[in-house]
Amino acid sequence: MARRNLTNNQSVDDLYNRDENPFLQEDSENSLSSMRFNNNTNENSEDSLIQHHVDSNINTSFNPDVSDYQGYYSKNTSRIDANINNNNGSNMDLSYMHPPNSTNNLLNSNNGGVSNIRGSSTSLNTGLSTNDILSPPQFDRYPQVQSGNRSLAMGTPNPNGNGSSQRAYSSSPGMVSNSSFLSSSNPFVPEQDFSPFGGYPATSFPLHIDEKEDDDYLHNPDPEEEARLDRKRFSEDFKHMDKRSAGGWVGIIFLFMAGIFIFIVLPAVTFTGVIDHTSPAPRNVTDYLTAYQYPQLASIRTSLVDPDTPSTAKTRTAKDGSSWKLVFSDEFNAEGRTFYDGDDQFWTAPDIHYDATKDLEWYSPDAVTTKNGTLKLRMDAFKNHDLYYRSGMVQSWNKMCFTQGALEVSANLPNYGRVTGLWPGLWTMGNLARPGYLGSTEGLWPYSYEGCDAGITPNQSSFDGISYLPGQRLSVCTCDGEDHPNQGTGRGAPEIDILEAEADTTIGVGVASQSLQIAPFDVWYIPDYEFIEIYNFTTTTMNSYCGGPLQQAVSAVTTLNTTWYQFGPEGGYYQKYAIEYLNDKENGYLRWFVGDVPTFTIYSKALHPNGNIDWRYISREPMSIIMNLGISNNWAYIDWQSIYFPVTMSIDYVRLYQPSNAVNIDCDPDSHPTYDYIESHLNAYHNPNLTSWEEAGYSFPKNILTGNCKSSKYSLSNE
Structure with a gap:
């Protein structure tokens, strides 16, 4: 063993x-x-x-x-x-x-x-x-x-x-x-x-x-006794409570009652007005400098022309040598203006994502203000609405529009002139479409057409992919009883770009793209260049991009001085960019300017009938003004390392001139009304998440060409 x-x-x-x-x-x-x-x-x-x-x-x-x-x-x-x-x-x-x-x-x-x-x-x-x-x-x-x-x-x-x-x-x-x-x-x-x-x-x-010891009960618990104590645990604990435990209970009850008073009772009596927490300012601490009572409407302008506009800018010489008068201006001299919806008489800063061009930024009213006599559109690398950039846009949609005339904007462009990637824009669009609200633009942008033929049909009735547009929604031949602002008139929302800035990295300078975007399209998107003028071929050339399935662009590009940008050895200067146009069918024209020098002109005859489509007109629609600073891969290559956020696009002023016999700064003119139509389709104009007219709850009106119906305002025999 x-x-x-x-x-x-x-x-x-x-x-x-x-x-x-x-x-x-x-x-x-x-x-x-x-x-x-x-x-x-x-x-x-x-x-x-x-x-x-x-x-x-x-x-x-x-x-x-x-x-x-x-x-x-x-x-x-x-x-x-x-x-x-x-x-x-x-x-x-x-x-x-x-x-x-x-x-x-x-x-x-x-x-x-x-x-x-x-x-x-x-x-x-x-x-x-x-x-x-x-x-x-x-x-x-x-x-x-x-x-x-x-x-x-x-x-x-x-x-x-x-x-x-x-x-x-x-x-x-x-x-x-x-x-x-x-x-x-x-x-x-x-x-x-x-x-x-x-x-x-x-x-x-x-x-x-x-052998019995004092702590045997700890090692040999009695289930029945334990169950009895569990049932009476609270009463037993309360019965044998010492002073210290009683003090703890009193403290807990006090904290509970204090929490009820602070978070429930006090907010309730404050909301109902029983208690007023505001105390009067102590006396004899500050003195009133003046007893003058400032009027609440002091910031509201009573004139469309800004009082700060210099007298030397009250007129402008047109192409034909005539003098056009100043009908609207905004010098942005008032400090700290805000542009939330309803804040300003003439401008609104939308709170949207501009998905039409797949922008990488969110447009926020926070990014727009006035400072040092200029309008500031600031882009930050700031995450907002799950997008990593925030920027600003202002538009005069449904507030201030013009039908024809000369629009002049003085601006300092963002970042460096030699760096590509940003997309600053100064442009106009027909008031029947609201920029950034795709439900409102479907079937209207960029139509400027009064024919009733293949041009109003989806894809221009062509199988070769020349057009992906759904067709003109408000055609000239809309049937009786259909939804139309003024039956018998072709309506749309053409776009005129005063400036879309980019950069030429080969020679290291900025470039201004100035264009007219229209529909329906010419064959190969090429207008009649016999009716286009370029004034200096050393600085301006026709744009190699003529358009695509969504728009035809009659465009030219002009080199810009790098001092007209925000950064650079000699940066910080402002430059004027302008358009001047008349919408007459025979003698109409559209001219672009950089400074006081015209860059190129397109005459109305350049858009004459071509193939199975009729005349396209230089816009007759009331045009709203849009100014924005965007960034998108759809525009240009983005040189991320050379963009020094935050970057700012500064606007010194906006001035509008018109012939004295054709003054029209109304968004709802008699010949091309918009107000009633917008009011009856508010869902499409106020919800940026709706991407189609049908999604907004509306349908395309029928026309006599495809709808097997009649129109009392138009007949195919008019063709």
């Missing part, structure tokens, strides 16, 4: 290899060893005698398996024979190494010699160790504990079968001091109990279930 070591929870092999007492510190062990083997008066003789026997006269015939304790205290003497002879040949009684049967056998040596403890003559034969430790019985793992003094009683079965056992002993009060090491070094005496659990001392471990 494997050996059991009941004094430590370690393997027996580990205990054989230990060189020190597991129950004592190193200093204590050395002290005890000296007390056992050294005599104070005869140190040399006794010490050498014992050491000699221990080191050289071991009886190897002793059976080690008989001993039930092979730890540290047995390794030096368990195999020593009781009758070993010393070096002088005399017999040495080593029976003191055996545990005594009683305290009566403890003898005190008068000469200070080693104390002799007479053990039983059968101690070696019974398998007990020859050291001074009484090990517990091999199979008695949990010895009984006497209730009186909790002394440890351990019995050792007698191999001879006589039923005798050896008992642990305690030191007698009459024991001499030289033998006191027996009680101090023996772990089985009451002062140093042995623990069967591996702990020390044993008296701290309850060995019987009958």
